[in-house]
Amino acid sequence: MLLFKSITRRLASSIVVLLGLTVVIFALMKAVPGDPARLALGPNAPEEVLEHYREVNHLNEPLPVQYFYWLSNAVQGDFGISSYTQRAVSQDIKDFAPATIELVIWAGIPPLFIALFLGVISAQHRNKWPDYLTRFLGYVFVATPTFVFAVLFVLIFGYWLPVMPTIGGRLSPQFAITPVTGLYILDALIGGQPAAAWDAFLHLLFPALALSLGKTMQEARITRSSMLQNAGKDYITMVTSQGVPRKIVNRQFLLKPSVIPTITVMGMDFASLFGNAFLVERIFNWPGLSSYGMNAILNKDSNAVIAVVLIIGMAFVGTSIVVDIVAMILDPRMRQARTR
Amino acid sequence: METNHNILEIKDLSVSYTVANVVTHVLEKVNLTVPKGKSIGLVGESGCGKTTTMRAILGVLPSNANIESGEILFDGTDVLKMPYNQLQEFRQTGAGLIFQDPSSALNPVISIKKQFLTSLKYAHKDKDYSSAQLYDKAIEALNAVSLADPDRIMNSFPFQLSGGMRQRVCIAMTLAGEKAILLADEPGTALDVTIQDQILRLIKDLVETLDLSVIMVTHSLGVIRQVTTEVNVMYAGSIVEGGDTHQVFEHPSHPYTIALMECLPKLTGTGISEGIPGRIPDYDNPPAGCRFYPRCPYALDRCQFEVPGKTIVEDDHWVACFAAEEGKVCPK
Numbered sequence: 001m002l003l004f005k006s007i008t009r010r011l012a013s014s015i016v017v018l019l020g021l022t023v024v025i026f027a028l029m030k031a032v033p034g035d036p037a038r039l040a041l042g043p044n045a046p047e048e049v050l051e052h053y054r055e056v057n058h059l060n061e062p063l064p065v066q067y068f069y070w071l072s073n074a075v076q077g078d079f080g081i082s083s084y085t086q087r088a089v090s091q092d093i094k095d096f097a098p099a100t101i102e103l104v105i106w107a108g109i110p111p112l113f114i115a116l117f118l119g120v121i122s123a124q125h126r127n128k129w130p131d132y133l134t135r136f137l138g139y140v141f142v143a144t145p146t147f148v149f150a151v152l153f154v155l156i157f158g159y160w161l162p163v164m165p166t167i168g169g170r171l172s173p174q175f176a177i178t179p180v181t182g183l184y185i186l187d188a189l190i191g192g193q194p195a196a197a198w199d200a201f202l203h204l205l206f207p208a209l210a211l212s213l214g215k216t217m218q219e220a221r222i223t224r225s226s227m228l229q230n231a232g233k234d235y236i237t238m239v240t241s242q243g244v245p246r247k248i249v250n251r252q253f254l255l256k257p258s259v260i261p262t263i264t265v266m267g268m269d270f271a272s273l274f275g276n277a278f279l280v281e282r283i284f285n286w287p288g289l290s291s292y293g294m295n296a297i298l299n300k301d302s303n304a305v306i307a308v309v310l311i312i313g314m315a316f317v318g319t320s321i322v323v324d325i326v327a328m329i330l331d332p333r334m335r336q337a338r339t340r
Numbered sequence: 341m342e343t344n345h346n347i348l349e350i351k352d353l354s355v356s357y358t359v360a361n362v363v364t365h366v367l368e369k370v371n372l373t374v375p376k377g378k379s380i381g382l383v384g385e386s387g388c389g390k391t392t393t394m395r396a397i398l399g400v401l402p403s404n405a406n407i408e409s410g411e412i413l414f415d416g417t418d419v420l421k422m423p424y425n426q427l428q429e430f431r432q433t434g435a436g437l438i439f440q441d442p443s444s445a446l447n448p449v450i451s452i453k454k455q456f457l458t459s460l461k462y463a464h465k466d467k468d469y470s471s472a473q474l475y476d477k478a479i480e481a482l483n484a485v486s487l488a489d490p491d492r493i494m495n496s497f498p499f500q501l502s503g504g505m506r507q508r509v510c511i512a513m514t515l516a517g518e519k520a521i522l523l524a525d526e527p528g529t530a531l532d533v534t535i536q537d538q539i540l541r542l543i544k545d546l547v548e549t550l551d552l553s554v555i556m557v558t559h560s561l562g563v564i565r566q567v568t569t570e571v572n573v574m575y576a577g578s579i580v581e582g583g584d585t586h587q588v589f590e591h592p593s594h595p596y597t598i599a600l601m602e603c604l605p606k607l608t609g610t611g612i613s614e615g616i617p618g619r620i621p622d623y624d625n626p627p628a629g630c631r632f633y634p635r636c637p638y639a640l641d642r643c644q645f646e647v648p649g650k651t652i653v654e655d656d657h658w659v660a661c662f663a664a665e666e667g668k669v670c671p672k
Contacts, residue, residue: 242431244459
């Protein structure tokens with residue numbers, strides 16, 4: 001019940017956040033030089049056609065009025081027409097978002113568990129080889145930009161050891177998947193096509209790895225340092241002094257308070273992937289929202305940009321709510337603070 | 341059972357800490373003996389090494405501490421040399437520590453119930469209690485430290501309890517473990533006087549009924565007088581005076597003990613005492629001789645360079661002080 005109350009409160013406040021976000025991005029897009037009508041219709045369009053376009057799209061109205069036109073359409077799921085793809089922005093998002101969502105899920109969730117595992121191992125073997133190894137890999141992986149990994153993977157696993165489908169994309173052409181959720185691996189499994197699921201997995205594996213390696217090692221280091229910090233706390237000394245076996249102390253008393261910072265950091269990493277995946281999406285030819293948003297920006301496609309920013313904002317808000325819920329489950333102090 | 345059986349004997353224990361590559365010699369040849377069924381006191385200013393001594397007994401010193409030399413004999417076996425399993429058994433049934441700081445000794449994200457029952461499960465490992473029996477034991481212990489509504493406390497998290505309640509939970513947890521030795525590191529510092537009194541009485545009762553032994557660590561001479569039969573006065577990592585509580589209180593012989601006693605507020609007194617001038621020396625560069633030398637009003641020349649040995653004052657009372665040895669210390 002406490003959880004439910006605080007979730008509704010968070011949802012209500014996130015609507016305000018998202019509205020603020022749309023105002024800012026709307027104003028920014030309008031401040032960018034260039035005539036949207038000219039951009040949409042091309043350099044050779046006659047003046048009457050341009051004027052008609054402006055009239056239909058309310059471009060002659062003052063900015064606040066334009067915003068409210070946009071907002072009333074947006075709440076009905078209509079984000080206008082993309083001047084670049086010439087399709088409804090909502091349709092574009094429907095097509096591109098699931099690819100990024102699938103990529104981000106695989107680049108965000110399994111690596112969290114790997115990070116926790118590595119963090120625990122290096123804390124338990126502090127200043128021994130497992131710790132040095134994760135520290136070394138941590139520096140290397142955090143310092144290497146994701147697109148470098150992407151290019152290396154294409155070279156190594158696409159060319160030298162051809163395990164990865166080099167054409168890229170989400171699926172090899174011989175497979176066809178009936179979309180249910182838009183997440184191909186899941187859809188293939190639902191449709192009873194294990195071979196297609198495996199193919200989709202191979203397509204996904206390397207972009208997901210490229211995106212997650214640096215963050216995984218960073219999260220592992222955070223887990224390690226918070227475990228070591230907590231290991232010196234009185235409450236761990238107390239259970240140790242009571243003769244509780246080391247394994248139980250570590251698993252039941254030390255791990256729980258130590259994973260909370262990692263989960264918080266991971267939540268932010270996860271949300272930022274939505275916007276930052278475009279280089280990796282480009283290299284692996286991944287038809288995702290992030291590269292769609294990049295194209296939209298390069299082409300001054302304001303309707304698409306605003307919609308993509310809004311979607312990324314929603315992803316941020318959504319993950320931070322999920323992270324808060326997990327933190328509240330782990331840390332009773334947070335439950336109290338939220339309901340007060 | 342022999343009458344003079346010592347359940348715990350600390351012999352020449354020296355412990356140092358390494359902080360930023362500086363070695364600080366905190367404990368210098370500490371000797372402490374706990375006879376079975378007795379409570380002994382360890383008294384001294386904060387920072388003099390009392391807590392370090394307690395933690396050394398259970399092998400839970402911080403990771404930057406090194407035990408330089410010495411033995412800690414529990415029933416004749418050196419705790420410092422015990423293999424892991426035997427050490428665990430000693431921690432489970434041999435000695436229990438009541439932590440000084442109630443706000444940090446309980447895990448913030450785990451319920452009291454889980455912490456309490458885990459500790460009791462291992463303390464009574466050989467007795468085959470069911471979890472319901474362990475729960476009853478916990479409730480009984482919480483009642484004994486006068487916590488109202490123990491069921492609610494069991495289902496709470498530490499942040500939902502006040503400082504005094506948390507400390508009583510810690511005390512109850514350690515008492516319910518029914519271990520052979522109780523190491524009480526300033527129990528009751530966060531409690532009001534009536535509750536503190538009650539807890540001291542409870543500890544005294546346990547000593548009598550369960551044949552428990554206690555090391556009472558405190559900076560309060562009043563507590564020492566109330567609870568212990570023997571007292572050890574610690575200054576800057578060494579024990580400077582010790583013996584029968586009554587005799588030490590009657591004839592305090594070390595200048596530090598005398599100064600401590602003068603600091604005691606008296607009900608009939610007229611003002612606040614002056615305290616002891618100076619402060620505990622730096623441990624990374626302690627005085628070569630007696631560590632109290634820089635603050636000592638009776639200091640002799642040799643005190644600066646030589647460490648005084650034990651001098652017998654009365655049949656069950658000794659002091660480590662050259663001035664006292666020469667009869668030059670005269671309490672007011």
